[in-house]
Amino acid sequence: MAIDVTVLRVFTDQDGTFGNPLGVVDAAAVDPRDRQRIATDLGYSETIFITLPREGMHSAQAHIHTPTTELPFAGHPTVGAGWWLRDRGMPIKTLQVPAGIVQVTYRDEVTSVSARADWAPAFSIHDVATVDELAAADPDDYDDDGAEHYLWTWLDKEAGTIRSRMFAPSLGIREDEATGAAAVRITEYLSQDLTIVQGKGSIIETTWTPEGWVQVAGRVVDDGVRQID
Template identity: 50%
Template sequence: MTVPESDGAQIEVVRVFTDQAGRFGNPLGIVRHAAVAGVDHQALAARVGYSETVVVDDPADGRVRMRIYTPAVELPFAGHPSVGTAWWLSDQRQPVHIIDVPAGPVEVTSTDGITWARARAEWTPDFEFHEFEDAAEIATLDPGDFPEGKHYCWGWTNEPRGAIRSRMFAPAMGVAEDEATGAAAVRLTALLTRGLKITQGEGSQIFTEWDSDGWARVGGRVVADHPIVV
């Protein structure tokens, strides 16, 4: 039997997909499974309120199991939790090469300050993509214009260089607006079959690489933030 909430559980927090100066980024809540073994994880994520909170097992043999929760639903895969957790475990001196999520094994690496996660496009949620001819219009959008569903709005800022501007609204997942969305970046990379340099939300930065046959890599910078207690 589980209880609906946690009494005093400490949630570690990192910001994923920051810019080069460590600004912006999407907060991610991280908690060890042992610390919340008798807790309703979905209710915990709702209390934390970030777009995603993860429950992580203890790593073994270079891999770790992880569950991912938005405030409303559990996800089989998500990009910013995969990148953020890989960085955090490395920072904790428990680096892994594989994160096992319900969708499958996510390979993680780090190069030149960028943490990467490799995933398949079909693991991502079923986003509705809206391409804007004028990327400047994306800044004028209001989350209230998207009362349901999962909407990724994007436009080229420099198509030859693969640079785009984007915002994402996902009330279906309990997220009015997401600051930086790795799973949508994976799906768009697969749709366009090319690597991208994405500026999302207030200024978060996401990088992707097209691999092949439905595989893509998503990466970015991560910084530690202040833990919270719920």
């Protein structure tokens, strides 16, 4: 039986352009043993399998898979899940993932999640001198150590705006268009609120707290339904 996969783009700009593709699946439609296969076949940087909230409740559960493995937490799937549930008439306040309980909030077109900074992987953060140097970086130069690499440089230091790219070949992701978990890490690293322009032009907004929580916010666009066996 074919499985419906909603395809979202998470962290678009204000015009609904760019954003990172995400596969969203109702977990009830899939045997848990098939999750990894489905995520691999879809080929998105992440696919999220959501257990819908019980009637009258405002909390859901989810599992997140890259093409090669399950993740305890990731930013763009949790933002996408929050948006998808509200779009189905089931807005939530929390989303339970293996790493912990993610707080979810909504403001107009923007969906936000709050997560502990230590839930995100320990990215290798590379401070790059210029935007041109960042643009010239080749993902194939970062595929030999199994690490996840985050490259960044300032666009406007006073305004807290950075430009970034992320490479994670070990997870089956040569280059990620927009990475919420990396946004959590770079926000902690710089200890300030940020506007992050990643990939071709995706936009991630973050809010830093000294208590170790980071809020990650963005816009989402629905690109329709794809079916997979």
